[in-house]
Amino acid sequence: MYENELVPITKVLLVGLDKNDPQFGYQMTELTNLATANHLEIVAMITQKxxxxxxxxxxxxxxxxxxxxxxEYHGVEMVVANDELSPSQIRNLEQQTGAKVMDRTALILDIFASRAKTRLAKAQVAIAQLQYQLPRLRTSMNIRLDQQTGGGGGSFTSRGAGETKLEMNRRHIEHQISLLRQEIEEIEADDQTRRARRDKQNIKNVALVGYTNAGKSTIMNGLVRRFGENKEKTVFQADMLFATLETSVRKLNLPDNQSFLLSDTVGFVSNLPHGLVAAFRATLAEAAQADLLVQVVDYADDHYREMMATTAQTLKEIGVTDIPMITVFNKADLRPETIYPDRDGDTVTLAAVEDTSLDLLVETIRRHILSDFATVELLVPFSEGALISELNDSAIINATDYTEEGTLLSVTLTAPQLARFEKYIQ
Known part of the structure; x- marks a missing residue:
């Protein structure tokens, strides 16, 4: 559901425990943003140390x-908690307050479920939701959960009707999870085939990563409009948390005929549910396979350092390590007295809505992934036509001409390729 859709607004109370965590204030601000993203209207906040x-x-x-x-005073029937609550905590709070209780994990899962559009994203969210539901299964209030008296010890026939129903529900959920995992494996196999094809073509892959709503999609769309192979193939962007759940990959062709792939990945948030992190490993595979990571940071947000820490922690959790990364401090136009576009080593300060900023970003990316490329002319004899096929598969062909001696190619090669085709260089 996006901002132009009519969504009923539910009024809620936010609650949280301050466990002497210096980041507690930031976490409650984040919870407020999450609730708002899920079309909830916050009428009050209650905290306790x-x-x-x-x-x-x-x-x-x-x-x-x-x-x-x-x-009762605010006429609210729903509570949203900052932590993940146990099934008994939710049950007891609901019984004692008469309100529906949603914890942080359920809130994030709800947002993801409403945003998921592709087959892969829907399957991933469904698995995370089912795994969340498993320990929280309940029978209806009029069904006994205890075992009936009588012989048979722990046999199936001695179980109460409620327990039997509970086990049936559990098996049903576990079966659904198994089917969804098979579906994801099929999609992953297709994705791996596509990545293998790209690897064979020796095209570098750059992945945008970072906190949700930092501006990754804005950067992606700006670069696609300027350098995209298909300039109309932009991605959805909006000023909201988790506007994009799917990983989008676009090919960018630079003026000197060099190319690279740019991936826009799902955004992060602190305390992202572990089940959701695990479920979205397939979506984040582009980041894991990237030659370069571009961490996008909302520089206009006072909590940008905490957001960077969240990104680092999430990348660690999904096993994305040892990949070179540049940091982009975005939205500099919204931060007073900030000089931009500017670069200091592997750190770029920019405003993604401006072309001069995007040009500086591309130049920084180029220094990392295209510095070992060189454009040369090769003359391949007609008798060695197999080399032409090899070059078409693994190199960037800029121009082709035919002479009496053979095929004349203008190609962009990596250092190992230069060594491989050295004797054909003109």
């Missing part, structure tokens, strides 16, 4: 009473 959550009700007894009174 505790070293650890109450195992039964998350909040202490007195704070639970305060929460109940606040819900």
């Amino acid at each position: 505790l070293n650890r959550p109450n195992s039964a009700t998350y909040f202490g007894k007195g704070k639970v009473e305060e929460l109940k009174e606040a819900l």
Whole structure:
């Protein structure tokens, strides 16, 4: 669901525990943004200082009473918690307050479910949702969960109807997860085939990574419009969290005939549910296979350092390590007294909405991934036509001509390729 759709607004109370975490204020701000992204209207916020959550009700007894009174005062029937709650915490809070309780994990899953558009994204979100539901399965209130009395010990026939229903639900969910994983494996196999084809063509891959809503899609679209092989093939962009869940790959052709692939990946957020991180490994595979990462940072946000830490942690969790990375401080036009576009080593300060900034970014990317390329002319004898096929598969062909001695090619080659075709260089 996007901003132009009519979405019913639900009023909610946000709640959170301050466990002496210096980032607590930022986390609650982030929770506010997540709730807003899910079309929830925040009417109040209740917090409590505790070293650890109450195992039964998350909040202490007195704070639970305060929460109940606040819900009644504001006429609100829903609570959104900053942490992932246990099934018993959710159940007890709902019983004592009379309100529906959604934790941070469920909120993020809900947002992802509403944004997923492709077959892969939908399958990934569905798996994460089902895994979240498994430990939270409940039977209807009129079904007994206890075992009936009588002989048979732990046999199936001695189980209560409620427990039998619970096991059936659990098996059904586990079967659904298994089917979805098979579907993802099929999609991954197709993606790996496409990546192998690109690798054979020796095209470098650059992946945009970073906190959600930092401007990755804006950068992608700006570069596609300037250098894209298909300039109309832009990606969806909007000023919202998780506007893009799918990884989009576009080929960029630079004026000197050199090319590279640019990938726009799903954005990150702190405390991203582990199930969701695991489910989206396939989507983030482009980042894992990249020759260069471009970390995009919202420089206009006061919490940009925390966002960078979130990106570093998430990349570590999904196993993306040892890949060169440049850092882009985006939205510099919204940060007072900031000089841009500017570059300091592997750090670029820019505004993605301006062409001069995009040009500086491309030049920085070029220094990393295209510095070992050289454009030369090769004369390949007609008797060695197999080499032409090899070059078509693995090199960048800029121009082709035919002479009496053979095929004359203008090609862009890597250093190893230069050595391989050295005797044909004119």
